[in-house]
Structure formats: C-alpha cells, structure tokens
Amino acid sequence: MSRISVIFFGTSDFAVPALKKLAADSRYQIIEVVTQPDKPAGRKQELHSSPIKVEAEKLGLKILQPPRLSSPTREEEKESIFPPLDGEGSGGVDLFIVASYGKIIPKSVLDIPKHGTLNIHPSLLPKYRGPSPIQVAILNGDTETGVTIIKLDEEMDHGPIVAQRILSVESGILYKTLHNRLAEAGATLLLECLSDYISEKTKPTAQDHSKATFTKIITKDDGRINWQDSVEEIDRQIRAYENWPVAWTTLDGKKLKIFDAAPYNPSQPPLSLRGGVPPLNLRGGEGELFLAGKDLIVHCARGNLEIKKLQLEGAKKITAREFANGYKNLLGKVMQ
C-alpha cells in the first residue's frame, strides 16, 4: 500500500508535536509544509521563522510561506502553492492537516485533497470554538478540557468530529503546561484516528451546533488586572495569560507584569513568628501590597494573592522575594 500524501499547515508551537509525529510515521508522506511568512519581531525587527518552519527545516521538508492562500479564481497561484504531484498515478494529495495555522483557509482549498482537511483544535468542541480555547478553559476554571479532531468546513471550527479526547485540568495549572499537554494529546489523537478516517472505518459526526460557544482573540488589554476582581479570577487571569500577553498592573506609574501567583490562604500562614507578626487579617485597599513573612501579598476584592514572579518595566523578570529585597518603601503601596 502506498503512502498517504499529506500537506501540513501550521505555524505556532501547538502544531509542532503533530508535525513531528506525522513525519516520524512511515505510513504518511509529507509533501510540503505550509506556514506563515517570516515576520519582523523583537527590538531590532529581525525576521523570525515560525516554530513550524524551524521544525520543518530540521526534518528536511519542503516549506511554503505564501502571504495568502490562493483564491479559486487565480489558478496560477494555486498551482504554485499546490504543485501537481510527481510520478504517475498519484493523482493528487490525499489529505491536508491544519494545526494553528493562523489564517483562514478558503473552502476551495480545503476541498483539494481526496480526503479533505483535518484540524486539531484544543477544546472539547463544540465548546470553545475560536482562537483562544486554552486560555478560556483556564479563565473559566474548568476542571477538564480536551482536544478534538474535526474535518474542516467553511465555518470556523464547525466541521464534523473525527475524534475527541478529554484531559483533566489540575487547579493552578499554567497556560504553557496545559498548552503543551494539549498539543501532545492532539498529535497523538490525530495519529490514532487517521488511518481509520482514511479508510472510512470511522465517519465524522456532526457537532451539536446548539451547544457551540466561542472564544475571542486576546488583546493586550485583556492582560490588565483589575484588583476589584476576586482573587480567584485574578489568579486564573495570570495563569491563562502567563505566556502572552502576561497579566499586568502598574506600580508607581510603571508597568508591572505578573508571571506567577497563587491565592494566599491566611488559614495556613507560617506558624508563629516571634519577631514579626504575620498579617493574618490583611485588609486594605484593593491592590495594596503587604509582606507576610517574606512573601509578597496583594489585597484583592475578596481575599489576597501571593505574587511569586514578576517583572517591572525595563527590568528583568525576578522572584517576588528578590523584588521585595530591593524595592524601597514597598509596603502599603497600591497597584492599579
């Protein structure tokens, strides 16, 4: 039996495990990898390759970075992106795989391969369609989430489900951890369901569209902390945006990013402290800073939050203890 020919569309880290697994499986042959063009990033506007491009180069795969995907009316462009396969009898590409490609792919392209186009989505569809399902799962404090393999159609994250797997979400999980687990699980699930899908042993089943929910694009403003919120909400906000855009507030007029924190539970303070009285009843304005033992605590609307890792504008990322060591007159200051 000849190998199944695949074109892989992906851009971000999330897609890397799937590309690796696919490339490592001898049943599949990756014809080419389509990823977004290099973009200027960083202080010097250097061009940066997408993680998928980096991985594809390592694997020695052919890479395409079209600024946009061909529209059905422009046949020449289409050919340049999806050249006819070499060799006689191959008759076209079998399958497209899409994982966090970052661009809408027109239906005319989705339908090119014999078996259509599959997508890995990091949520339990129809829940959390759209661009930020992982963050929203953390923001909502979900105890479980998952990955879904769907066949793409013209609507966003709307196509029929090929396979789905549930993952539990432990409390206090950080975005990157959950992201990596979902990426691995998605890659594994894809490889598991792929051959049955190709041989049509399993048929995709339509989503229950009445239960669909949607997530929005995250902006930098979403990272701004409102200290009027409850400590639980702020804790989740920090963990959900840990990778980007990073939850932030201001201190003395400077932007302060908070990378890691946890609710501070006064019922479990360090035991008795002979010299310094632990502030068992932290009370004050929202955003006000305290020190409990050597832990940096901020008062929120309901409860208190221990800050663990932070970064002040223009400075390096450091632990809250290091920060408290050097920052003058920190106690009682209010963050906004």
Add this chain to the structure above:
RNA sequence: CGCGGGAUAGAGCAACUGGCAGCUCGCAAGGCUCAUAACCUUGAGGUUCCGGGUUCGAAUCCCGGUCCCGCAA
C-alpha cells in the same frame, strides 16, 4: 539611526552637588529556641559591564563600545 529604562558582592537594589562603595536577602561559623521563612553575634564575598578622557581624587562628569530589558511592531 523608532521611543525609553538599565548594568555596583551570589540575588535584588542604594550611594544627592566627584571625597573611606552601602542596604535587604542569601551564604559560612557560632549562640538562643520544643520549634520556624524567627531572633542574637561574628565572618567571607567588589577590576562599580568594557575602552579611552577630565581630575589631586571618578561608581559618579565627558567620548566611544558591548550586553540586558520595557514599549512599539
């Protein structure tokens, strides 16, 4: 030349108008304590990013360079 902050002990930061380079933490030794992220005593640890210049004298002022970071993209 996109805008801006920064580099000083292992870490985080001070040192105003040039004049013995300090603070908090950590580390080491000892003490105290049923006990601690506590307390007390003592100690080690510095080419003040690099290269020039000004000066009796530079962390500090001047010129050049390197590196780190925030914004913007």
